[in-house]
Amino acid sequence: MNETLYRWQGRIGSLKPLSLIVLIFIVIFFFPVVGNLIIALKNPSRSQSVTVAQLVSGQVGTGRYVSVSGTAAYQLAYTETEDGTLKALIYPLVDERSGDVIFVRTTRTELENNKDAKVTVAGITTPSSTDLKSAIEKDQADINSAGFKTSTTLYIEEGQKPGQALTYVLELGALGIVGLLSLVTFFFPTTVFHPYPVQAIPPDANTKGIVKATGNFQQVMKMEPLQFGKARRKFQNANSNLFFMEDRSLGVYIHFVFTQRVYGIQVRKQETDWMIIIKPMQMIAIEPGKIYAWRDTWAVSVRYRENDKEQSLLLHFDNVAAQASFVNYLREKGFMVSSGQYAVTGSTWS
Numbered sequence: 001m002n003e004t005l006y007r008w009q010g011r012i013g014s015l016k017p018l019s020l021i022v023l024i025f026i027v028i029f030f031f032p033v034v035g036n037l038i039i040a041l042k043n044p045s046r047s048q049s050v051t052v053a054q055l056v057s058g059q060v061g062t063g064r065y066v067s068v069s070g071t072a073a074y075q076l077a078y079t080e081t082e083d084g085t086l087k088a089l090i091y092p093l094v095d096e097r098s099g100d101v102i103f104v105r106t107t108r109t110e111l112e113n114n115k116d117a118k119v120t121v122a123g124i125t126t127p128s129s130t131d132l133k134s135a136i137e138k139d140q141a142d143i144n145s146a147g148f149k150t151s152t153t154l155y156i157e158e159g160q161k162p163g164q165a166l167t168y169v170l171e172l173g174a175l176g177i178v179g180l181l182s183l184v185t186f187f188f189p190t191t192v193f194h195p196y197p198v199q200a201i202p203p204d205a206n207t208k209g210i211v212k213a214t215g216n217f218q219q220v221m222k223m224e225p226l227q228f229g230k231a232r233r234k235f236q237n238a239n240s241n242l243f244f245m246e247d248r249s250l251g252v253y254i255h256f257v258f259t260q261r262v263y264g265i266q267v268r269k270q271e272t273d274w275m276i277i278i279k280p281m282q283m284i285a286i287e288p289g290k291i292y293a294w295r296d297t298w299a300v301s302v303r304y305r306e307n308d309k310e311q312s313l314l315l316h317f318d319n320v321a322a323q324a325s326f327v328n329y330l331r332e333k334g335f336m337v338s339s340g341q342y343a344v345t346g347s348t349w350s
């Protein structure tokens with residue numbers, strides 16, 4: 001019995017939720033890195049000298065590293081704020097000879113009240129955001145009436161340069177390796193159970209504790225008389241209660257409380273009851289063992305048949321004594337339990 005192998009299978013499989021979060025972040029970072037790589041590949045190390053007219057006419061597309069000269073009208077700039085703080089200016093750069101205007105975004109907010117000045121700007125041509133495009137379109141009639149033309153589709157991000165293509169290739173490689181490692185976890189089982197001999201326990205051992213269950217539960221609509229609904233739900237490691245019915249059926253009960261909070265305030269609370277009842281004739285196999293993960297858990301696996309389909313119920317126990325006591329009680333009830341090396345004494349399940 002290679003417990004180390006089972007343990008690592010369980011540990012890797014238990015990382016699925018974390019892997020899913022990592023994959024989401026990989027997707028978020030993937031597209032900006034690819035975009036930066038494309039910009040780096042299609043730009044030389046030095047900026048391309050262009051005119052405002054070429055930018056306005058669409059002769060220069062987005063993602064180009066350019067330098068352009070004109071008159072900066074800082075006092076006509078749009079402002080970009082965050083939480084009431086000025087973050088950037090988007091000012092018009094005017095070519096007075098051709099009558100063309102292109103907008104430039106700068107984080108040098110100290111230029112807000114500067115007078116018009118002739119400047120040469122270097123940066124990356126960038127697609128206009130929806131807000132910027134709407135602002136320019138709103139003022140376009142005034143711009144045209146003053147004898148100027150402008151573009152609403154792109155602007156220049158001043159000071160931005162294309163990075164090194166090799167850097168972005170390495171970043172993509174790192175994202176790929178992390179993504180591959182994250183995907184590997186989905187090829188491992190979420191729960192790794194393997195049979196393990198029942199351990200001997202002393203007569204005074206503490207056999208009480210919380211029992212948790214993993215299985216496919218059916219919703220209970222009414223407790224007395226017992227009435228089931230159509231809804232089913234897969235519970236994983238949920239607090240549960242065990243009981244036996246007069247006909248020796250094994251029952252597992254979960255009281256599920258769902259609380260929804262908004263900004264820490266409870267807005268909804270829903271309580272539902274769920275149950276699995278397994279009749280003796282439905283039993284296929286009962287096996288004591290362990291659930292292997294970062295911390296091994298003593299458990300009992302119950303395989304049973306329901307509607308011509310094999311189902312699995314896993315019962316997790318706080319300690320070895322509780323598991324052994326439950327196995328002993330099942331045997332006292334006449335259930336066939338797979339081999340264990342030791343007899344156990346005492347029971348708290350009657």
